[in-house]
Amino acid sequence: MTETFVVIGGDAAGMSAASKVKREDPDLDVIVLEKGEWVSYAACGMPYYVKGDVEDLDDLVTVTPEEFRDERGVDLRTGAEVVDVDPENEYVTVETADETYEQPYDDLLVATGASAIEPPFGGLELEGVFTIHDMDEADAIEEYVTGRGPETAAIVGGGYVGIEMAEALSARGVDVHLYEMLPHVLQPFGEAVAEVVEDHLRARGVDLHLETAVSGFVGDERVEAVELEDETVPADVAIVGVGVAPNTDLAEAAGVELGPTGAIATDEYGRTNYENVYAAGDCAEATHLVTGEPDHVPLALTANRAGRAIGQTVTGDPTPVGEIAGTAIVKAFDLGAARTGIVDEDRAREAGFDPVSVTISASTRAHYYPDGAELTVTLIADRESGQLLGGTVVGREGAKRIDTVATALTAGTTVTELQNADLAYAPPFSPVWDPILTAAKVLNGKLE
Amino acid sequence: MTETFVVIGGDAAGMSAASKVKREDPDLDVIVLEKGEWVSYAACGMPYYVKGDVEDLDDLVTVTPEEFRDERGVDLRTGAEVVDVDPENEYVTVETADETYEQPYDDLLVATGASAIEPPFGGLELEGVFTIHDMDEADAIEEYVTGRGPETAAIVGGGYVGIEMAEALSARGVDVHLYEMLPHVLQPFGEAVAEVVEDHLRARGVDLHLETAVSGFVGDERVEAVELEDETVPADVAIVGVGVAPNTDLAEAAGVELGPTGAIATDEYGRTNYENVYAAGDCAEATHLVTGEPDHVPLALTANRAGRAIGQTVTGDPTPVGEIAGTAIVKAFDLGAARTGIVDEDRAREAGFDPVSVTISASTRAHYYPDGAELTVTLIADRESGQLLGGTVVGREGAKRIDTVATALTAGTTVTELQNADLAYAPPFSPVWDPILTAAKVLNGKLE
Numbered sequence: 001m002t003e004t005f006v007v008i009g010g011d012a013a014g015m016s017a018a019s020k021v022k023r024e025d026p027d028l029d030v031i032v033l034e035k036g037e038w039v040s041y042a043a044c045g046m047p048y049y050v051k052g053d054v055e056d057l058d059d060l061v062t063v064t065p066e067e068f069r070d071e072r073g074v075d076l077r078t079g080a081e082v083v084d085v086d087p088e089n090e091y092v093t094v095e096t097a098d099e100t101y102e103q104p105y106d107d108l109l110v111a112t113g114a115s116a117i118e119p120p121f122g123g124l125e126l127e128g129v130f131t132i133h134d135m136d137e138a139d140a141i142e143e144y145v146t147g148r149g150p151e152t153a154a155i156v157g158g159g160y161v162g163i164e165m166a167e168a169l170s171a172r173g174v175d176v177h178l179y180e181m182l183p184h185v186l187q188p189f190g191e192a193v194a195e196v197v198e199d200h201l202r203a204r205g206v207d208l209h210l211e212t213a214v215s216g217f218v219g220d221e222r223v224e225a226v227e228l229e230d231e232t233v234p235a236d237v238a239i240v241g242v243g244v245a246p247n248t249d250l251a252e253a254a255g256v257e258l259g260p261t262g263a264i265a266t267d268e269y270g271r272t273n274y275e276n277v278y279a280a281g282d283c284a285e286a287t288h289l290v291t292g293e294p295d296h297v298p299l300a301l302t303a304n305r306a307g308r309a310i311g312q313t314v315t316g317d318p319t320p321v322g323e324i325a326g327t328a329i330v331k332a333f334d335l336g337a338a339r340t341g342i343v344d345e346d347r348a349r350e351a352g353f354d355p356v357s358v359t360i361s362a363s364t365r366a367h368y369y370p371d372g373a374e375l376t377v378t379l380i381a382d383r384e385s386g387q388l389l390g391g392t393v394v395g396r397e398g399a400k401r402i403d404t405v406a407t408a409l410t411a412g413t414t415v416t417e418l419q420n421a422d423l424a425y426a427p428p429f430s431p432v433w434d435p436i437l438t439a440a441k442v443l444n445g446k447l448e
Numbered sequence: 449m450t451e452t453f454v455v456i457g458g459d460a461a462g463m464s465a466a467s468k469v470k471r472e473d474p475d476l477d478v479i480v481l482e483k484g485e486w487v488s489y490a491a492c493g494m495p496y497y498v499k500g501d502v503e504d505l506d507d508l509v510t511v512t513p514e515e516f517r518d519e520r521g522v523d524l525r526t527g528a529e530v531v532d533v534d535p536e537n538e539y540v541t542v543e544t545a546d547e548t549y550e551q552p553y554d555d556l557l558v559a560t561g562a563s564a565i566e567p568p569f570g571g572l573e574l575e576g577v578f579t580i581h582d583m584d585e586a587d588a589i590e591e592y593v594t595g596r597g598p599e600t601a602a603i604v605g606g607g608y609v610g611i612e613m614a615e616a617l618s619a620r621g622v623d624v625h626l627y628e629m630l631p632h633v634l635q636p637f638g639e640a641v642a643e644v645v646e647d648h649l650r651a652r653g654v655d656l657h658l659e660t661a662v663s664g665f666v667g668d669e670r671v672e673a674v675e676l677e678d679e680t681v682p683a684d685v686a687i688v689g690v691g692v693a694p695n696t697d698l699a700e701a702a703g704v705e706l707g708p709t710g711a712i713a714t715d716e717y718g719r720t721n722y723e724n725v726y727a728a729g730d731c732a733e734a735t736h737l738v739t740g741e742p743d744h745v746p747l748a749l750t751a752n753r754a755g756r757a758i759g760q761t762v763t764g765d766p767t768p769v770g771e772i773a774g775t776a777i778v779k780a781f782d783l784g785a786a787r788t789g790i791v792d793e794d795r796a797r798e799a800g801f802d803p804v805s806v807t808i809s810a811s812t813r814a815h816y817y818p819d820g821a822e823l824t825v826t827l828i829a830d831r832e833s834g835q836l837l838g839g840t841v842v843g844r845e846g847a848k849r850i851d852t853v854a855t856a857l858t859a860g861t862t863v864t865e866l867q868n869a870d871l872a873y874a875p876p877f878s879p880v881w882d883p884i885l886t887a888a889k890v891l892n893g894k895l896e
Contacts, residue, residue, distance in 0.1 A: 012880070045816055045875050059816040160874075289870070300880045301873050322868040329872035338872050368493055368507040400878065403871045404851045410869040411859030420770040421858040422737070423851045424777035424786050425749045426608075427493045430848065432460070432748045 003028060005314055006092060006105035008082045008250070010034030011041065012300055013281025013307035014111035015063065018074045020311025028315070030074050031103060033094055035081035038135045039065055044300060046138035047161070050145065051168035057139055085110075085254035087274045107276045107314045110251050110264060111307065114244035114282035114298045119156070123217030123227075129238045132161055144237060145172050153177065154226040154235035156214045158185030161241030163197070163332045166206050169237070170333075177207040177233060179214050179226070188328070190343040192359040192378045193394045197332050204333045244298055246283040259285040261296035270310045270321040278314070280306035280321065289323035289409060290341050290389055291351040297326045325390075327406045329399055336399025340406040341390025343380060348390075354383040358443045362435035364398040366427035373397045377439040379405070379415070386414040386447055391439070404436050415444050450476060450724075450762045454540060454553035456530045456698070458482030459489065460748055461729025461755035462559035463511065466522045468759025476763070478522050479551065481542055483529035486583045487513055492748060494586035495609070498593065499616035505587055533558075533702035535722045555724045555762045558699050558712065559755065562692035562730035562746045567604070571665030571675075577686045580609055592685060593620050601625065602674040602683035604662045606633030609689030611645070611780045614654050617685070618781075625655040625681060627662050627674070636776070638791040640807040640826045641842045645780050652781045692746055694731040707733040709744035718758045718769040726762070728754035728769065737771035738789050738837055738857060739799040745774045773838075775854045777847055784847025788854040789838025791828060796837055801830040803837060806891045810883035812846040814875035821845045825887040827853070827863065834862040834895055839887070852884050863892050 005021050007014040010032050018030045032039070038061070045060040054060065068074040077096075084093035091104040116133035118124055128150070130141050144150070153169045155162045158180030166176045178185070178201065184194035185201070185208075201208055209228075216227045217238055225232045246263040248256075257273045259265035264279035266272055268287065272279050282298035286306065306321035313319050329338035342348045348355035357380035365372030373396035380389045391405040408418045419440035425432050433441065453469050455462040458480050466478045480487070486509070493508040502508065516522040525544075532541035539552040564581035566572055576598070578589050592598070601617045603610045606628035614624045626633070626649065632642035633649070633656075649656055657676075664675045665686055673680045694711040696704075705721045707713035712720055712727035716735065720727050730746035734754065754769035761767050777786035790796045796803035805828035813820030821844035828837045839853040856866045867888035873880050881889065 042814060042816065042875065042880075044873075045814060048817060048875060053818050054816045062815075299873070301870065301885075304880050305868070320868075323870075325870040327870040327872045329874045329877050331874060331876040336877060340870065340872070366490060366493060367510075368490070368502045369496060370501050398848070400846070400849065400872060401851065403849065403869075403882070403884075404855050406871055407852050407855040407861075407866070407869045408859065410865060411856065411861050413855075413859050417858060418855070420753070421851075421855045422749065422771075422773040422775040422788065423854055424775045424788070424848060425492075425747070426777045426779060427490065427496060428779045429777050429784060432490075432752050434851065436851075437749075 003106050004104060005030045005107050005109070006103060007032040007109045007111055008092065009111035009113055009281070010039035010076065010078065011111065011113055011281065012303035014109060015040040015068065016304045016307030017109050017111070017280065017311040018068070019072050020308045021315055022073050024312065024315040026073060032074055032076045033080040033082050033092070033103070034076070034078045036134065037078050039068065039076065039078065041135055046132055046135070047164035047168045049138050050142050050165065051171045057135060060135070082250060085250060087254050087277055090276070108278065109310055110256065110277065110279040110283060111281045112247040112250060112283045114246045116241070117243045117245050119240065119242050121214065121216035123219065123223065124240070126217050126219045126223040127221055128223040128236060129217050129240065131240045132165065141239070145169070145174065148236065150174055150237035152235050154179065154233065154238040155241065156238065157241040157243070159241060159243060160330050162239070163330060165239045165241060166201065167331065167333050170205060174237065177209060177235065179209045179212050181211065181213050183211050186330070186337060188326070188343065189337055189339045189392050190378060192376055193337045193339065193392045196376055196394045197335060197337055200333060200335050244282065246296065246298070248283055251279065251283070259294045261285055261294060263296040265294065268320045269313050269318060270306050278310045280310055286321065286324045289325050293351070295324065295326065297324055299328060325406050325409045327402060329402060334396050335394060336397070337394040338399045338402035339390070339392040340402050341388070341409045343378070343390045343392055345380070348380065353389060355380050355389060356383045356443065356446055358439060358446055360435065360439045360442055362438050363431055364395060364435065365429065366431050369427040375401065375435045377435045379439045379443045381415045381443055381447060383447060386416060388413055388415055388418055398435070401434070401436055415440050415447060419444050450554040452477040452479065452553050453555050453762055454551060455480045455557045455559055456540065457559035457561055457729070458487035458524060458526065459559065459561055459729065460751035462557060463488040463516065464752045464755030465557050465559070465728065465759040466516070467520050468756045469763055470521045472760065472763040474521055480522055480524045481528040481530050481540070481551070482524070482526045484582065485526050487516065487524060487526065489583055494580055494583065495612035495616045497586050498590050498613065499619045505583060508583070530698060533698060535702055535725055538724070556726065557758055558704065558725065558727040558731060559729045560695040560698060560731045562694045564689070565691045565693050567688065567690050569662065569664035571667065571671065572688070574665050574667045574671040575669055576671040576684060577665050577688065579688045580613065589687070593617070593622065596684065598622055598685035600683050602627065602681065602686040604686065604688045605690040607689060607691060608778050610687070611778060613687045613689065614649065615779065615781050618653060622685065625657060625683065627657045627660050629659065629661050631659050634778070634785060636774070636791065637785055637787045637840050638826060640824055641785045641787065641840045644824055644842045645783060645785055648781060648783050692730065694744065694746070696731060699727065699731070707742045709733055709742060711744040713742065716768045717761050717766060718754050726758045728758055734769065734772045737773050741799070743772065743774065745772055747776060773854050773857045775850060777850060782844050783842060784845070785842040786847045786850035787838070787840045788850050789857045791826070791838045791840055793828070796828060801837060802832060803828050804831045804891065804894055806887060806894055808883065808887045808890055810886050811879055812843060812883065813877065814879050817875040823849070823883045825883050827887045827891045829863045829891055829895060831895060834864055836861055836863055836866055846883070849882070849884055863888050863895060867892050
């Protein structure tokens with residue numbers, strides 16, 4: 001059992017672990033080393049700060065540094081960067097503005113997160129070009145939009161960040177161009193979702209450029225345009241959101257092994273190849289519950305859950321970090337889009353399944369009840385076993401119905417079992433057969 | 449295999465079975481005998497017709513008699529009352545306005561539904577006193593409210609019908625008094641839900657009389673007041689919604705056995721004690737998936753599903769009717785309230801469990817995201833096995849999250865498994881830990 005638990009990184013995974021350890025055993029020393037000033041903040045909320053739905057950036061902080069220190073008894077050190085890990089001798093080297101020191105540990109958690117990928121094109125240094133990787137950046141975007149009143153935005157990347165920022169900037173009166181290299185936005189959600197989202201983005205005034213590669217930004221100090229293969233489009237603010245990569249340099253240099261996805265490899269307890277070095281959150285792999293293979297899906301719940309479990313484990317109560325289904329949900333203007341499990345048929349085949357899928361559309365409420373919305377549901381299953389593999393939903397309401405599919409995946413149910421689930425019906429909430437049940441019924445028909 | 453499939457009763461179970469049989473084998477004779485004129489109508493929608501949300505009573509009809517006859521090829525006979533079943537000789541006796549005849553069958557489905565219970569008190573025959581058991585009654589209520597412009601309503605019974613009619617009549621400008629004999633409304637939803645709903649009903653102007661027995665109505669031709677134990681309260685319209693009882697007389701007279709709940713006993717295929725006589729819908733029992741015992745929960749999805757399965761079975765593809773969790777959801781003004789599984793601790797003990805439960809309240813969205821609502825979640829589990837037994841939710845949004853719990857019940861998961869479900873998170877849709885996960889986490893802590 002640990003006496004000194006050291007955590008590198010003060011966001012979701014790190015602070016969940018630190019808090020859990022102190023709750024389980026207040027006598028232990030828990031030290032969190034965070035190189036920045038922000039801890040325990042909701043990165044997912046940043047687009048809504050830019051949009052204006054969240055008034056104050058501080059509102060995104062779940063627990064303040066003072067609360068961690070005073071109420072939870074965590075020795076939280078901000079402005080403290082770990083520059084080296086020595087797993088043999090069990091200490092980390094810490095640099096602050098004033099000093100460099102060695103901090104011994106009994107158990108160590110690497111929770112260094114992920115960083116926005118900077119694509120290899122020119123002009124990223126221009127004023128008005130942003131990635132949205134941390135709170136200071138969110139602040140800077142908001143300030144730029146307010147101060148400069150840009151007219152046209154170039155958003156590069158049609159993932160979560162790109163779509164959320166398209167909504168945010170539109171709400172701020174900016175004309176939005178969204179550039180996506182692939183044939184569709186929201187690639188992990190599959191085509192059925194993408195098509196509905198794309199129609200809606202266009203309807204809401206977003207100028208969508210699919211299969212369009214951006215090669216860089218041009219401007220004189222400030223960004224003035226975005227360069228495409230054969231044209232240059234004016235833009236006076238640009239957001240680059242082309243994905244994130246796990247922050248693994250520190251761990252790698254210390255001999256911590258990475259997995260096939262490039263993130264830190266961990267066992268079911270979040271342990272790395274060193275017995276007393278754990279990794280969790282956006283820098284670490286997790287096990288996918290459908291494939292049983294390591295996967296890297298950097299999302300908040302996974303980080304929180306793994307951090308909490310590791311906190312429990314290091315206090316002597318071994319607790320698995322849990323498997324993931326890659327469940328995700330995103331708001332795109334008036335739509336909600338969600339996914340869980342394996343959605344892509346090729347990926348299903350690689351994992352050894354024979355995928356069959358259906359897409360249906362059904363109302364979220366009884367046909368005669370006012371204000372229902374069309375929900376498009378895709379379900380995918382293995383032909384022989386009938387095992388449910390994944391699903392997606394998209395619509396103006398009801399996107400959280402993905403949780404029904406995610407719960408079914410967690411439980412390893414078949415499509416027949418899902419079809420027989422006794423879901424809730426009343427006219428204001430659902431048709432008699434919930435759209436998820438209808439999709440299961442149709443998919444079952446196809447499996448027979 | 450059947451050549452002539454006869455169905456008694458033309459609503460959810462009956463018409464689902466009839467349609468399924470014709471879809472599977474168009475050559476079979478499918479005869480539906482319905483004593484009234486309405487078929488395949490959404491009884492659950494009637495309150496919203498009275499409220500004014502649904503313009504036309506016909507909108508509540510899912511499939512019209514013409515569609516059944518012409519498009520689906522069902523021999524649908526309305527105004528055709530079955531007055532006798534002879535299971536030995538395999539025919540039913542049918543009375544119409546013009547004739548009485550014997551109709552032979554190979555397979556028979558009894559789908560006679562349920563009727564509103566008429567409590568044993570005086571004045572039920574007065575003008576302005578209604579139960580809400582069929583479409584004609586819904587029409588009559590609407591007409592009465594429009595024609596008479598009643599000022600004060602007495603609603604007897606705080607179940608679904610009572611609460612939905614309270615909302616409907618309030619919306620029509622009627623002052624509503626709701627009388628419930630028990631200490632709480634919505635008895636099957638448990639206290640945690642009832643307390644939230646009761647506060648909300650009062651806030652929306654409903655005069656709630658709990659633990660108050662009504663002994664009858666008084667008036668001269670038309671209802672003028674409701675009689676309580678020691679006072680008389682004015683009322684110029686009254687709705688009685690004190691529950692429903694299965695319509696079993698016809699079946700019982702034919703020697704079809706009833707189960708412990710008083711509804712028709714059936715096996716997993718919906719078969720009665722006669723090999724070729726099935727029963728489904730509000731007149732029949734179903735198996736509760738948590739207790740494994742027969743139960744009577746007359747709801748639309750159960751009826752539709754069982755009817756469909758029986759349709760499949762009689763065409764030679766034996767299909768279980770499915771087990772039920774008693775999942776239900778109800779709108780109470782701005783609230784949604786939902787339940788699934790076993791909610792009552794005494795009932796859990798009777799079924800051999802050692803129940804432990806928790807109730808938590810959490811926001812439906814990230815704390816910083818606008819317009820979130822408080823969702824109150826109760827989960828109940830067995831102490832030793834950790835098996836999830838049931839749950840409830842109530843709040844201004846998110847009541848359909850009960851489906852997550854219902855799906856977990858269907859899959860027979862433990863609280864730990866539910867806690868580890870990878871549910872969807874993004875600020876507009878959920879906190880990082882969905883309220884259902886938070887409840888599971890807290891309950892798990894209590895189980896350890």
